[in-house]
Amino acid sequence: MRFLQVSVLLITIFTSIVACSSDNDTPQDEGDNFDRGTMLVNWADNIIIPAYTNFNLKATALEASTAQFTANPTAENLQLLRSAWKDSYVSFQNVSMFEIGKAEELRFRNRLNVYPANTDQIENFISSGDYDFALPSTIDKQGFPALDYMLNGLAENDTEIIQFYTTNANSEGYRNYLLALSESISSLSNAVLDSWINGYRDTFVANTSSSASGAVDKLTNDYIFYFEKSLRAGKVGIPAGVFSAETLPQNVEAYYKKDISKELLLEAIAASQNFFNGKSFDGNENGPGFNTYLNYLNTIKNGENLGDLINSQFAVAKTKANELNPNLAQQIETDNFKMLETYDELQRLVILMKVDMVQAFDVSIDYIDSDGD
Amino acid sequence: MLKGIDRYLNKTTQAAPLAVFRVLFGFMMFFSIVRFWANGWIDKLYVQPKFFFSYYGFEWVKPIGDYTYIIFIVCGIASLLVALGYKYRLAIIVFFLSFTYIELMDKTTYLNHYYFISCVAFLMIFLPANVYFSIDALKKPLNAFNTIPKWTVDSIKLMLGIVYFYAGLAKLNSDWLVHAMPLKIWLPSKYDLPFLGDLMQQQWLHYTFSYTGAIYDLTIPFLLLYKPTRWLAFTLVVIFHILTRVLFPIGMFPYIMIVSTLIFFDPSFHQSIINFISRILGCEPSKNTASSKITTYRFNNSISLPVVTVFFIVQLLFPWRYLAYPNELFWTEEGYRFSWRVMLMEKAGYAQFKIKNKETGEQFLVDNTDFLTPFQEKQMSTQPDFILQYAHYLGNHFAAQGHKNIAVYVESYVALNGRLSQPFINPETDLMLQKESFLPKNWILPFNHNIKGL
Numbered sequence: 058m059r060f061l062q063v064s065v066l067l068i069t070i071f072t073s074i075v076a077c078s079s080d081n082d083t084p085q086d087e088g089d090n091f092d093r094g095t096m097l098v099n100w101a102d103n104i105i106i107p108a109y110t111n112f113n114l115k116a117t118a119l120e121a122s123t124a125q126f127t128a129n130p131t132a133e134n135l136q137l138l139r140s141a142w143k144d145s146y147v148s149f150q151n152v153s154m155f156e157i158g159k160a161e162e163l164r165f166r167n168r169l170n171v172y173p174a175n176t177d178q179i180e181n182f183i184s185s186g187d188y189d190f191a192l193p194s195t196i197d198k199q200g201f202p203a204l205d206y207m208l209n210g211l212a213e214n215d216t217e218i219i220q221f222y223t224t225n226a227n228s229e230g231y232r233n234y235l236l237a238l239s240e241s242i243s244s245l246s247n248a249v250l251d252s253w254i255n256g257y258r259d260t261f262v263a264n265t266s267s268s269a270s271g272a273v274d275k276l277t278n279d280y281i282f283y284f285e286k287s288l289r290a291g292k293v294g295i296p297a298g299v300f301s302a303e304t305l306p307q308n309v310e311a312y313y314k315k316d317i318s319k320e321l322l323l324e325a326i327a328a329s330q331n332f333f334n335g336k337s338f339d340g341n342e343n344g345p346g347f348n349t350y351l352n353y354l355n356t357i358k359n360g361e362n363l364g365d366l367i368n369s370q371f372a373v374a375k376t377k378a379n380e381l382n383p384n385l386a387q388q389i390e391t392d393n394f395k396m397l398e399t400y401d402e403l404q405r406l407v408i409l410m411k412v413d414m415v416q417a418f419d420v421s422i423d424y425i426d427s428d429g430d
Numbered sequence: 431m432l433k434g435i436d437r438y439l440n441k442t443t444q445a446a447p448l449a450v451f452r453v454l455f456g457f458m459m460f461f462s463i464v465r466f467w468a469n470g471w472i473d474k475l476y477v478q479p480k481f482f483f484s485y486y487g488f489e490w491v492k493p494i495g496d497y498t499y500i501i502f503i504v505c506g507i508a509s510l511l512v513a514l515g516y517k518y519r520l521a522i523i524v525f526f527l528s529f530t531y532i533e534l535m536d537k538t539t540y541l542n543h544y545y546f547i548s549c550v551a552f553l554m555i556f557l558p559a560n561v562y563f564s565i566d567a568l569k570k571p572l573n574a575f576n577t578i579p580k581w582t583v584d585s586i587k588l589m590l591g592i593v594y595f596y597a598g599l600a601k602l603n604s605d606w607l608v609h610a611m612p613l614k615i616w617l618p619s620k621y622d623l624p625f626l627g628d629l630m631q632q633q634w635l636h637y638t639f640s641y642t643g644a645i646y647d648l649t650i651p652f653l654l655l656y657k658p659t660r661w662l663a664f665t666l667v668v669i670f671h672i673l674t675r676v677l678f679p680i681g682m683f684p685y686i687m688i689v690s691t692l693i694f695f696d697p698s699f700h701q702s703i704i705n706f707i708s709r710i711l712g713c714e715p716s717k718n719t720a721s722s723k724i725t726t727y728r729f730n731n732s733i734s735l736p737v738v739t740v741f742f743i744v745q746l747l748f749p750w751r752y753l754a755y756p757n758e759l760f761w762t763e764e765g766y767r768f769s770w771r772v773m774l775m776e777k778a779g780y781a782q783f784k785i786k787n788k789e790t791g792e793q794f795l796v797d798n799t800d801f802l803t804p805f806q807e808k809q810m811s812t813q814p815d816f817i818l819q820y821a822h823y824l825g826n827h828f829a830a831q832g833h834k835n836i837a838v839y840v841e842s843y844v845a846l847n848g849r850l851s852q853p854f855i856n857p858e859t860d861l862m863l864q865k866e867s868f869l870p871k872n873w874i875l876p877f878n879h880n881i882k883g884l
Binding site: 294298299360404417418 | 615616618620627631792843844845849
């Protein structure tokens with residue numbers, strides 16, 4: 058009979074294990090513990106959606122200015138278009154880190170900001186008139202860097218640039234490509250914002266699961282990945298030659314515009330710090346975010362105040378970045394040491410976030426779901 | 431003394447417990463292999479990566495591309511044959527070799543559980559697990575026996591006892607007992623568990639879990655051995671392993687341990703399992719009994735007992751090898767693996783490699799994602815032997831690309847059990863000049879904290 062007892066016991070257990078270990082999505086944070094649901098709401102409603110809304114306005118304006126310029130390619134319209142391009146590029150720095158949901162599906166960041174632009178291929182596309190921006194192979198022929206080339210890099214001065222859109226043998230091809238670039242940015246931006254407003258926001262906020270597919274884990278990973286690869290390496294490390302034998306000044310962001318690469322960097326650092334502090338996009342209020350979460354966990358752990366360490370490191374990195382030339386390419390060519398110093402300070406932030414913060418959150422840094430000990 | 435040993439070795443017991451263990455072990459292993467395959471892990475862990483981390487001395491053990499699947503097929507078939515007890519000796523040898531080969535292919539995936547499986551499989555090569563309730567016994571009644579030497583069943587119990595007891599000893603350190611680390615990191619992140627989520631935030635719970643975990647590991651082998659406490663012990667085993675299964679992603683291990691501890695029960699219990707299965711299969715339980723006049727299995731070779739003895743001496747001593755190293759074990763991990771140190775550390779790291787031309791001073795940094803999977807990078811960044819092997823791989827890779835006079839440096843940081851991260855490997859050390867060995871690695875920077883205890 059004992060055997061029967063054991064069998065019944067084992068079967069009960071095994072079914073209860075299976076039942077308990079399946080993902081549970083109901084938010085049920087009522088106790089005195091940290092409420093991740095509220096953090097997700099703050100992220101979605103006060104930061105992510107307002108940031109995308111802002112970007113979408115700028116992207117729509119960019120598309121309108123492009124239409125205006127292609128209809129009437131004057132020096133004045135070129136200036137207006139450049140300014141719309143710059144506004145949207147700066148605004149983009151506030152949404153680039155949120156590669157989740159629709160943005161992830163569309164490869165939003167890759168389609169908007171892979172640089173340096175492949176100018177030879179862009180010229181090929183223009184002359185053939187045959188291109189599909191949805192193809193992964195076209196990421197370095199579209200987005201803001203491609204626009205940078207089209208608006209600032211075709212020739213040395215404005216008169217000559219405008220000639221590409223007026224008197225050039227293939228001026229129609231140039232105009233069409235310019236339009237296609239702006240339309241693509243605008244429609245991608247629309248699609249992402251639309252998805253957040255119509256449904257994804259609720260999915261995101263409700264996904265309080267602690268698994269690797271939970272919203273907190275996923276966005277934490279996305280955020281750190283962005284900071285390490287796109288901000289630290291992309292904007293500073295790669296052009297400063299940190300990952301190559303020589304410096305690569307032509308790899309700075311907005312290379313052809315020349316004087317805004319530092320501004321884009323500073324905007325990106327500020328946006329990252331604001332998100333770290335849960336600061337609302339439109340106001341100055343700090344809501345629940347990484348910093349408050351770290352503070353909460355520290356009440357359990359009684360260790361160093363990691364949130365303060367990260368904020369002061371952000372301040373150091375900002376100070377270093379502020380000392381740079383507005384044109385980072387020029388900075389690299391004249392005094393690359395300053396670039397390397399900025400890189401080092403950003404690198405310290407990566408370590409604090411990727412090692413210490415991730416350990417505190419117990420977020421798995423990878424998506425592999427294999428067994429542990 | 432010698433007489434006592436001799437008397438013990440001549441003791442016999444019924445063959446049923448070992449037969450049941452063989453059947454359950456075989457099926458569990460088969461299911462584990464199927465699960466591993468179904469999860470796509472063969473492809474993800476052994477086919478896709480460009481580079482694999484080898485164990486020292488086993489650099490020749492590598493995945494074989496798409497043919498890696500064949501090793502898993504062989505391993506799966508062998509485990510089924512073990513369960514059925516068909517050509518058992520060959521099956522268990524093949525299982526041991528194929529399973530161990532899989533584990534040696536990449537130490538990124540090292541788990542104590544897998545080591546445990548290899549140990550048990552090795553042990554089972556020398557045990558008469560097929561003389562009863564097996565196809566072998568059915569086909570050759572001359573090879574069927576009702577009783578077997580008692581030490582053969584006890585050896586499985588000893589193996590299980592070592593796993594638990596050593597895991598318990600490893601918990602006797604200040605991080606685990608004084609700071610409730612790493613549970614203090616792990617448990618709060620389980621906030622979304624039904625009913626338990628809020629509880630997981632409580633400090634008293636972290637300490638309770640730490641202490642009960644240590645006491646459980648240290649005492650459970652004895653509670654299982656002692657008949658009056660056996661049922662209590664088994665209930666504890668079940669509760670403990672369910673909890674670990676609910677809290678942590680540990681796959682098949684809890685099931686394997688729950689099922690394995692059944693070996694501690696009386697032969698009559700196992701006989702009823704056999705009777706039950708026999709009835710389902712529609713065959714007479716009496717068919718399993720031996721028909722030969724000699725009903726006790728006798729070893730017809732003289733190596734089994736000595737091999738098993740040596741095996742256990744090694745098992746008892748090997749986990750202590752860390753004492754030969756001067757630095758903090760958790761920090762350097764010299765002597766950490768293969769010692770039943772289970773769930774003791776939360777380690778996070780970051781390693782940035784630098785390739786430098788020693789003559790021109792030209793240098794550049796490496797993007798690890800070009801060479802490693804996220805899982806490999808994570809494991810590499812906290813373990814010195816991984817870092818060294820990877821550094822050599824990078825050096826050779828860039829040398830093959832035409833780079834000259836290569837030196838490889840690493841700037842690395844590791845955070846251990848909630849401490850703030852600190853530099854890990856000496857950034858001035860050219861790792862190309864360092865060789866892997868069992869000697870202490872003097873290029874690991876000192877750990878600035880003190881973890882007391884075993």
